[in-house]
Amino acid sequence: MQKRKRDDNDTLLPLRASKQPRNSLKHCFGGNSSPSQFEGVSARFAFLVQEGWRFLSAAFTHLVQGTSPAPLVIIPEAPAASTSSALLPSPPPSPPMAARAQELPNQRRPPPRTRRKSTPPEQIPLPPSPNPLPRSQPPPRREPRQSHAPVGLPSPPSTSALSASTSLSGSHAQFDALLAQASLAHGDQRPRRTYVNREHIHAKPHRVRIAEERRKDREVMEKELYELRRSFGYSSDLDSFRSLLSYRERLERLEVRDVLSPSRSLTDLRAQRAAPSHQRRHSDDASPEFLRRALEKAKASLREPRPKIVDIAQVLQNLELERKAKDKEIERRLRARKALPATLPPEDEATVNALFAKRGVVGRCEREQVTDRDLSRLRPRQWLNDEIINFYGQMILLRAEASKENPGNGKARERGKPLNAHYFSTFFWTKLKGEGYEKGRLAKWTKKIDLFAKDVVLIPVNHNNAHWTAAAINFRRKRIESYDSMGMERDQVFKQLRSYLDAEHRNKKKKPFDFTGWEDYTLPDTPQQENGYDCGVFTCQFLEALSRGEESFVFTQANMPYLRRRMVWEIGHGKLRDDT
Structure with a gap:
């Protein structure tokens, strides 16, 4: 510390000017400067503080948006000429607005802001997109406005010389919009919690x-x-x-x-x-x-109440007569056709096993063929597909064409001999039911044959890809027949086949079909299946028996295992057996 000297009268002398303390703001900007010089430097310092604030705000906005900030341009006020101008270098002049738009093509300026109204938070507009404008479109002009300082930051000082800076005012608008969006996301409208509905701890054991x-x-x-x-x-x-x-x-x-x-x-x-x-x-x-x-x-x-018995003796007599009539019918059927055996002969059983073990094409009949995958459908508890049924129908058709005893509508023919039959494939019913006679072009199906000269027309029917039944147009008996192993009503079959007969007669004979004397026929004691997978086997056996003019069927559910193996043998040899 500088010691003060005393004079001759022992009086303290004042310190020298050069020894004054240097902790004042005046000394920092030149301790020996005049008051006018100090005022100029103070104004320059305040100007730098304001410009630094604006530059930081613009830099934060461009940092969030991912664009390049504009260079800091300082436009000072025109102070009086003083010696303080030598303390700091003079800034370069600000370029024109058009030149700055060409220098910064990637900076997109936000749309002008209007006076904010009291709208709910969900209707506050989002900030403009930071994507740059195309070069051919000039940036829109912006009017200067007074910026609002965000919460938690000091307000920048106001300077009239900087209010005309369009780039900085646009940056302030984007900065204010980003702050509004941030306050909307974190303050006014916070995201709602999502709750997961968990089941009760005893829900699973309860189910x-x-x-x-x-x-x-x-x-x-x-x-x-x-x-x-x-x-x-x-x-x-x-x-x-x-x-x-x-x-x-x-x-x-x-x-x-x-x-x-x-x-x-x-x-x-x-x-x-x-x-x-x-x-x-x-x-x-x-x-x-x-x-x-x-x-x-x-x-x-x-x-259900049983019928009242008026005369027991008469009832017993009627029952005895019915029993005798049934016995006669059974004997007639047995004489006409032998009962089905339980199994094939041993050599044929070995052939069936060999056919099941064969790979590739197992049997061919005209244009139909059956592979090992198709043949596996004839194993127990399997459903039949189109290939098996069409192959079996083709064998029926070949047997009818090869027979030399087709009298054509003859009623006095020998029982059990093949009729003059025609077989339609499984796709016939698909086209008839789905497209109709004209759209399905069913007239071409009988281009080479006279359908009305046949004894019977055999048709396999597929119901909604879920069930197989057999249908027939019996010209000998003048009836349209349907045989269902599930015993369900099939009125749609009769309706479709009647419409087909009329359309076919009009196409080939040029006149409507005469349905006089025709009936819709269903056999009362049609054999019924006792499971959910033998409908295809029943259908094939219905068609085979109808092709020989049978009026009844002797097979039942108990004969299905034997009939499946017999069909395998027939497919492997390409012909139907004659020992039935």
Whole structure:
């Protein structure tokens, strides 16, 4: 510390000017400067502080938007000429607006802001896109406006010399919009929480328990209904009965919805349904509602009042006469046709096993062929596809054409001999039902034959890719016939075949078909299947028996295993057996 000197009178002398303390702002900008010089430097410092604030605001805006900031341009006020101008270098002059637009083509200027109204937060506009404007479109002009400082930052000082800077005012507008968006996202309207609806901790055990109870109820109803059906003459096992119930439920559901439309092929569906019934999921079983309805119908039939017996002796006499008539009919059928055997001869059984082991094409008949994959459909518990049925129909057609005893509408022919039959493939019904006679171009199907000169026309019918039935146009008996192994109503078959006959007669004979004396016929005691997968085998056997003029069928569900193996032998040899 500088010591003060004393004079001769022992009085402290004042310190020298050069020894004054240097901790004042005046000394920082020149301690020996005049007051006018100090005022000029102070104004220059305040100007630099304001310009630094504006540059930082513009740089933050461009940093958020990902664009290049404009260079800092300082336009000072025109201070009085003083010696302070030598302290700092003079800034370069500001370029014109058009020149700056060409120098910064990637900077897109925001649209002009209007006076903000009291709108809800969800209607606040978003900030402009930072994408640059094309070079051919000049940037829009902006009017200067007073910027608003964000919350938490000091307000910049106001300077009239900088209010005309368009680039900085545009940057301030973008900065204010970004701050408004940030406040909207984090302040006024925060994102709502998303809640996940979790199930109860006991929900899964409850579902398992309910499924187990339903399964037990279904089993009880199935067994009860199975015992009732056995009392009516059902002979298959419980597993086959369950497949029959699920199959009947599906057919009834399709019939109620009236969607029994055919399809081109059953290959995909047969592949899905080829698994044995004991390996199927519970979803393929009959529903409890269907089982309840079936039980109610069975019990209602048992509760029906029996007819009153007026004369017991007369009733017994009538029953005896009916029994004798049935015995005579059975004897006549047995004489006309032998009963079906249980198995093939041993050598034929070995041939069938060899055919099942063969790979590739197993059999050929005219333009039809069957591969090993198709032949596997004749194994037990498998559905038949189009290839098997069309191959079997082609063999029926070849046998009818090769027969020399086709009298053509002759009624006194020998029983069991092939008729003059014609066979339509499985695609005939698809076109007739789906497209009609004209659009399906069915006239070309009989271009080389006279359909009305045949004894019978055989037609396999595919119902909605779910069930096979057999239909026939019997010119000998003047009737349209339908044979269904599930015993369901098939009025649509009769309607479609009658329309086809009339259209075909108009096309070939040039006049309407005369339906006088014709009837829709269904055999009352048509053999019924007792499972959900033998409908194709029943259909083939219906067609084969009708091609020989049979009026009844001697095969039943019990003959299906034998008939499947016999069909394998016939396909492998390309001909039908004559020992039936």
